[in-house]
Amino acid sequence: MHDTACEACAMDDEAHTLPSVEALTAGTLALMTGYAQSATECPHRGLMARKLLSNLFFLSEHPHVSPPMRTLLLNLRARWQPAAEAAPAAGSERQPSPLWHAAPDHVQ
Secondary structure: OOOHHHHHHHHHHHOOOOOOOEEEEHHHHHHHHHHOOOOOOOOOHHHHHHHHHHEEEEEEEEOOOHHHHHHHHHHHHHHHHHHHHOOOOOOOOOOOOOOOOOOOOOOO
């Protein structure tokens, strides 16, 4: 005899799924940690700040977020805005490497 309840429990233990608002919150906190722990000259810092702004926007617009939490998220977004704006554009300071291949003039 097969116990389907036990199979469901085993599947729940292996699958680590979060509701979308919680998954987005966890990802945002991970980005904040990465930003805080990265060196100021890290080339990915600006991208992390921009992604943080995006995540905070989507979290603040999520239907399962309470009004006080929405206000907190909007305030956080306002605080992160200067960091994202001050960051250099992605790839703006990349210099060609000797390992890069030149693009062909034309394609057959």
